[in-house]
Amino acid sequence: MLKVNARACIWDGGAAFLALLLATTSPAVAQIPTSSSEIVGIPDAKDYIDGARELKRVSGCAIRLNSSYAKSMVNSLPGSTVEGRVGRALMRVMEHCLTDVRPAMGIGFAQLRGSLAEEFYLNANPQAPHFELIDHTSMALPKEWIGVKAEGYTASELVAHDLAQCVVAAAPEQADKLLRTFPRSREEGLAITQLQPVLGPCLIQGYKFQMDAAAVRSYLAQALYRGMALWPVKSPSPVQSTSGKN
Numbered sequence: 001m002l003k004v005n006a007r008a009c010i011w012d013g014g015a016a017f018l019a020l021l022l023a024t025t026s027p028a029v030a031q032i033p034t035s036s037s038e039i040v041g042i043p044d045a046k047d048y049i050d051g052a053r054e055l056k057r058v059s060g061c062a063i064r065l066n067s068s069y070a071k072s073m074v075n076s077l078p079g080s081t082v083e084g085r086v087g088r089a090l091m092r093v094m095e096h097c098l099t100d101v102r103p104a105m106g107i108g109f110a111q112l113r114g115s116l117a118e119e120f121y122l123n124a125n126p127q128a129p130h131f132e133l134i135d136h137t138s139m140a141l142p143k144e145w146i147g148v149k150a151e152g153y154t155a156s157e158l159v160a161h162d163l164a165q166c167v168v169a170a171a172p173e174q175a176d177k178l179l180r181t182f183p184r185s186r187e188e189g190l191a192i193t194q195l196q197p198v199l200g201p202c203l204i205q206g207y208k209f210q211m212d213a214a215a216v217r218s219y220l221a222q223a224l225y226r227g228m229a230l231w232p233v234k235s236p237s238p239v240q241s242t243s244g245k246n
Contacts, residue, residue, distance in 0.1 A: 052183035052214070055107065059115040061097035062090060063123075069093060070116045073109075074222060077145050078161070079154035083109060110157065114218025117225040118179055128180075129228065131172045136231045139169045160211075164219035166202035168227050171195060175220045184213065192216055 063070045069090045076083040087109050140146075141161060150158055168175045178191040192213055211219075 048184050048214075049182075055111070055115050056119065058094055058097045059112070059119050062094045063116065063119055065096060066090070066093045070120070074113050074117050074120065074225065075142065077142075077148060077154065078110065078113070078157035079150075079152070087112065111214070111218060114214075114221045118217070118221035121221060121225045121228065122179060125176070125228070128173065128176050131176075133234055134172075134228075134231045135234050136169055136172045136227060138227070138231060139165045140230070141165055142226065160215075160219050161223065163199070163202050164223035165227070167195065167198050168220055168223040170202065171198045172224065172227065174198070175224050178217060179221055179224065183217070188213060188217070195220075 059070075069086055072086045073083065073090055076086055090112075091107075139162075141158070145158060145161075148154070148158075174191065174195050178188065178195065181188040181191050195216070
């Protein structure tokens with residue numbers, strides 16, 4: 001796991017849950033198309049839900065049009081040149097997914113990654129996997145990400161991904177349940193509340209965290225998507241024979 005020297009704490013904001021407080025550079029943001037104009041400020045519940053629904057639709061469309069770009073985006077190192085290059089190419093693909101209702105969108109790369117990972121995961125797992133049959137103890141980040149001299153935004157993102165990897169390894173059933181809820185719904189709130197006991201122990205000592213529901217969902221979606229690709233199926237327990245007993 002990543003080691004960062006800072007102070008670990010959880011800010012309990014009630015329904016706002018946790019939010020990642022990044023004291024470094026802002027995440028990459030792209031617009032589709034570049035003439036997009038977005039509302040500035042904190043969206044209300046309806047804006048949040050409408051935006052989340054539209055991002056989910058557009059992400060699903062992008063996966064259908066070019067799953068290779070979408071997978072490369074999710075697998076790339078956050079903040080890397082590869083993420084930027086693939087992200088911009090994917091944005092051009094996503095232009096074909098927009099409608100007259102929402103002819104433009106401003107999307108952060110971190111937000112996009114989470115939405116794509118969630119769609120990939122749910123498409124591959126229409127029903128919750130039998131996690132009891134899977135060895136989900138591994139918390140490893142992609143090997144390509146380990147040993148990278150990360151600074152600024154990339155370093156902060158790696159800390160967040162490290163946290164998420166720990167959480168899904170400890171509670172994959174709860175993470176899966178979260179991804180099957182509707183954004184900003186009562187069910188989503190309950191799912192995150194159930195995850196809170198796991199979030200605390202997974203915090204890397206020395207880092208400040210604030211994470212809202214959207215961020216929790218985004219990072220856990222990516223971690224669960226990665227985990228399911230790497231976690232092996234458990235070997236069946238040997239059955240002891242009772243034959244030949246005296």
